[in-house]
Amino acid sequence: MTGATTSGELRSHNLARLLRAAHDEAGRATRSELTRGLGLARGTAAVLVAELTEARLAEERPAPQRARGRPTAILGPHPGGPLTLAVDLREDAWTIATAEIGGALTVREERPHPGNPPETVLSGLATAIGRHLTDLGPRVVGVGVALPGPVRDGRVVDIPHLSWRDVPAAEILRAGAAPVTLGNDATLAGLAEARRGALRGVAVGLHFHVDFDLGGTLLVDGSPLHGARGTTGEFGHMPLGGSDLPCDCGAVGCWSLQVGANALLRAMGVPVEPARGRDDALRILAGAAAGDARHGAALDEVARAFGAGTAALVNALDPQRVTLSGLGVRLREQAADAFATAYEAGLMAFRRDDPPPVLPAALGGDATLVGAAELAFDAFLTPEGLTAWQAAR
Amino acid sequence: MTGATTSGELRSHNLARLLRAAHDEAGRATRSELTRGLGLARGTAAVLVAELTEARLAEERPAPQRARGRPTAILGPHPGGPLTLAVDLREDAWTIATAEIGGALTVREERPHPGNPPETVLSGLATAIGRHLTDLGPRVVGVGVALPGPVRDGRVVDIPHLSWRDVPAAEILRAGAAPVTLGNDATLAGLAEARRGALRGVAVGLHFHVDFDLGGTLLVDGSPLHGARGTTGEFGHMPLGGSDLPCDCGAVGCWSLQVGANALLRAMGVPVEPARGRDDALRILAGAAAGDARHGAALDEVARAFGAGTAALVNALDPQRVTLSGLGVRLREQAADAFATAYEAGLMAFRRDDPPPVLPAALGGDATLVGAAELAFDAFLTPEGLTAWQAAR
DNA sequence: TCCATTATGTTCTCGGCGAGAGCAAATTGG
């Protein structure tokens, strides 16, 4: 959506702008607010709303009156309007949900899976997606899938602890007419924060998701930085801590060896088995919270590494705000002093007078699904997407 | 320039698109190429070209005939057209040049300066800028200034080895009607590469400039990532090397302590004095080139740190290409093996099959001036900028 | 040398779009 060039494109661009704005406002904005916000004439807005309604893209419903004057209406989703399928594939289970314009989610199915081999897991998921697509019919305009590893050109590049390697996920998940878009789970969690969470309206935001690994994304004007091939955000694989441990990723001394579930075990001197330590990590956190000194020391060590690395990335990328999800929230909350001290010490002096705040993500466990839905809507809420929808009926 | 919304805005947006395209093509593109490239109708292009000519924004001149058919013309700068002033303030001297549409530079003045106090240096520069502005008259539409340190909200935040600290440079340099825009020199060198150098057409590029310090910028779609307050690109101030030396910036273990002029001295065991070692560093490079083993070892050490850190940032940011300027070019060329080995070892395994190439910058010493000129033109080559120009005559 | 071919510039008409004005409608609050 680079902007209209011809007078004929104006209409479709403005249509997309209006529907996008209604979507971004989560179906809470009134027509008059949207009109003002987009700088449209009232007459133009009337035409656009009529066209959206006619095309079953959106619908007006009465708004609670707030002040004097003729009442206006809220522009929200149409009961027969477009849906996206949001899919969250985790290491041991997946969830399928629908999202409507405005972003409201409805979970439709949730199932455990064996984890391996990837082809089995993905084709099982593909079957389920196909079933929902059939149920929902042509209302589904796209499928967004969150995957727990880096995604490049539609392929899952590498999930060491599941031993997935270069899996052609997009191909296996291809689903009828609806386009399937893949994204990394940490990236999509960040995207969700940027659209509907703690990074809303932030020009440059940095999001970290901590689990076994540490992933994240840089959000510029509400969208994740995509990189050359879609694998930006592997902040965990920079040698930020001066360690010399070899990492599953193939490099050495990666930051994510010092921050995350396994890092907690390592700090406790407990042997680390691939993808098995999440419960142990939570026990360490619980122990630290209960006052156990050894647990507390391990937690502090990890929190220090987390704070120091965060500072490094803040130095380099100058975000306005940093958000955390996954284990990162508790790491930082339970060892607030250790984190804050390391964070401040790692900042360049000139950043210390007004450092970017580090905040927990506002969206809870749904973040990844929300992000997956946004990913799919991003491809639809364009002049081309809406024109295709209108042409199809 | 977010795109036209009303039919009245179409004209000015297309005018700006056309002039921007002519500028980006360095005054080499013909009208027919531009028309095709922008997807304009021939009739529309005729009107736009007439308007550009009429407004003295651009001018057509005959193009060498290449094939059969009616000849077309090259759309290039107008002899009375807009100019920007490009200023490069270095640690010991400054340069003032003009740039016209298409980017051609003409150096107008070059002078050494004492370095301190900053107010004296800057007001001397301001006087010179004012003189050139008076000479050139209203053709100058903006002034872009490159500064050798981080810039935030128009202030030079911190240049430790010059002991500049929070200097209100924009205020001191304010120059009549022409807007003054400041930028970091490494950022602007990267911008120049993105527009007219080795990062041309690259969706995501990473540029490093190495001198005493290591700075850089991430270029997304031809523009530097700006960050929340304009201080992105301080990649040198991440602890990528596991050192525990304190850095002038206030943090510890910064990468730029291991890569740059001072790092070479340090690797040789030579005492480091602030801002004094550039010649010594060049001597070390020359010695290494001549085959001296101790010099070679120091160079290798620095090149390894450079390669490893580059890999870390490639992991995190997924650029399509990496470019180097300043000392970085020789560091990498003279110790190509050390760099390459460390670079590859630092990459995540899945990036090794097709790692982003690391290339020397294509623009030589002019890069910073070119970038400063682009910075100023970016503010002008917009619908608003052109409308103001047209209104002023 | 000449003319068919080719590519591009020029001009004009046409359809479409948003701005904006004027009016209608619907609510509030004194």
Place this chain on the structure above:
DNA sequence: CCAATTTGCTCTCGCCGAGAACATAATGGA
């Protein structure tokens, strides 16, 4: 109950780019 207020609706107007038809200016082969 009515003035004030805000918004929706409708219609006209000016402007813009598309596209067609035509004009123009070069090439290159016969």
